[in-house]
Amino acid sequence: RQTGTVETDAEKHDVEYLTPISIGTPPQNLIVDFDTGSSDLWVFSTEMAAKDIKGQAVYDPNNSSTSEKLQGSTWQITYGDGSSSSGDVYLDTVTIGNLTVPNQAVEAATKVSDEFTDDANNDGLLGLGFSSINTVQPTPQNTFFDNIKNNLDAPLFTADLKHGAPGSYNFGYIDPAAYVGNISWTPVDSSQGFWSFTSPGYAVGTEAMRNHSISGIADTGTTLLLLPKSVVKAYYEEIQGAQYDSNQGGYVFPCSPTPPDFVFGVSDGIVTVPGDMVSYAPVDSANQDCFGGIQSDTGIGFSIFGDVALKTSFVVFDAGGLQLGWGAKN
Numbered sequence: 001r002q003t004g005t006v007e008t009d010a011e012k013h014d015v016e017y018l019t020p021i022s023i024g025t026p027p028q029n030l031i032v033d034f035d036t037g038s039s040d041l042w043v044f045s046t047e048m049a050a051k052d053i054k055g056q057a058v059y060d061p062n063n064s065s066t067s068e069k070l071q072g073s074t075w076q077i078t079y080g081d082g083s084s085s086s087g088d089v090y091l092d093t094v095t096i097g098n099l100t101v102p103n104q105a106v107e108a109a110t111k112v113s114d115e116f117t118d119d120a121n122n123d124g125l126l127g128l129g130f131s132s133i134n135t136v137q138p139t140p141q142n143t144f145f146d147n148i149k150n151n152l153d154a155p156l157f158t159a160d161l162k163h164g165a166p167g168s169y170n171f172g173y174i175d176p177a178a179y180v181g182n183i184s185w186t187p188v189d190s191s192q193g194f195w196s197f198t199s200p201g202y203a204v205g206t207e208a209m210r211n212h213s214i215s216g217i218a219d220t221g222t223t224l225l226l227l228p229k230s231v232v233k234a235y236y237e238e239i240q241g242a243q244y245d246s247n248q249g250g251y252v253f254p255c256s257p258t259p260p261d262f263v264f265g266v267s268d269g270i271v272t273v274p275g276d277m278v279s280y281a282p283v284d285s286a287n288q289d290c291f292g293g294i295q296s297d298t299g300i301g302f303s304i305f306g307d308v309a310l311k312t313s314f315v316v317f318d319a320g321g322l323q324l325g326w327g328a329k330n
């Protein structure tokens with residue numbers, strides 16, 4: 001039985017959290033985005049056109065004595081923000097921290113959309129969703145976590161993302177030093193391949209909780225907290241000068257004073273997103289107006305508890321108990 005831990009770095013404005021992994025023999029080091037909202041491990045590779053690579057590290061299967069091509073297998077993925085990638089598949093050794101999976105499906109990109117080419121810091125994605133939504137054809141492949149979970153002390157991983165500071169992903173154990181008080185547990189519906197749960201209600205600032213079920217997914221790969229239009233409207237109504245800015249594609253408000261906290265329920269507990277974390281980022285160099293970290297989930301079909309919500313807490317993704325645990329950070 002094993003456990004493992006790896007540090008993840010917050011990019012500017014916590015826009016994404018990037019984590020080092022190594023692939024192949026000898027190990028090739030890449031830095032990727034751990035995404036609990038998807039289930040493919042794909043990386044920039046030597047099979048891509050040179051013009052699509054701008055600063056990223058690439059995986060070279062020919063330079064790994066343990067790589068084995070999964071003949072006839074291909075993959076193609078499109079994300080909620082419209083970005084996409086596709087390619088073919090190798091089995092190879094993948095190591096995260098001190099944990100190694102010898103025959104992990106590594107999806108080598110042959111094509112990526114401009115959003116990925118333009119994100120020089122990100123060499124690929126490591127999906128931590130359920131393997132049922134892996135895109136490899138003809139046979140979907142297991143995620144790193146699914147491959148290793150039976151060798152872990154416990155079939156779970158935790159995300160401890162921080163505001164503007166390195167955080168950590170732990171595998172197989174709950175670090176008691178990472179949280180205070182009790183963890184609030186809520187059941188997960190994995191039928192769509194996501195870490196889906198239903199929050200019983202929310203509150204704006206110091207107001208009383210409103211009974212309003214919000215069904216969504218815990219998604220480390222999404223930057224913002226995307227909620228139902230009615231909830232978002234109720235929140236921004238409490239901020240002087242807040243308005244929907246179609247140019248920015250979301251609600252914008254004066255960066256000061258600090259906006260009210262946003263509180264959402266998790267079964268018998270609550271999670272508080274501090275107002276200063278709701279001011280996602282200044283929209284102009286004058287730093288007058290800020291783009292909101294809480295925006296609408298219109299068109300997605302469910303809410304997304306992205307990094308703005310996750311970085312407030314110590315979050316346990318428990319595949320054994322099929323439950324999510326939210327703990328107050330230490």
Ligand SMILES: CSC[C@H](NC(=O)[C@H](Cc1ccccc1)OC(=O)N1CCC(N)CC1)C(=O)N[C@@H](CC1CCCCC1)[C@@H](O)Cn1ccccc1=O
Pocket residue numbers: 015016033035036037038078079080081082083115119125194219220221222223224291300304306
């Ligand atoms: C409505 S899901 C939007 C969400 N993509 C984001 O959150 C991007 C992340 C980002 C950050 C920095 C550079 C590039 C991209 O960031 C913004 O969209 N931002 C940040 C900056 C803000 N100014 C505007 C809003 C999204 O597709 N996530 C997926 C994983 C992403 C894909 C892009 C690369 C990073 C990981 C994924 O879990 C979302 N999923 C969740 C469930 C089902 C399908 C699905 O696909």
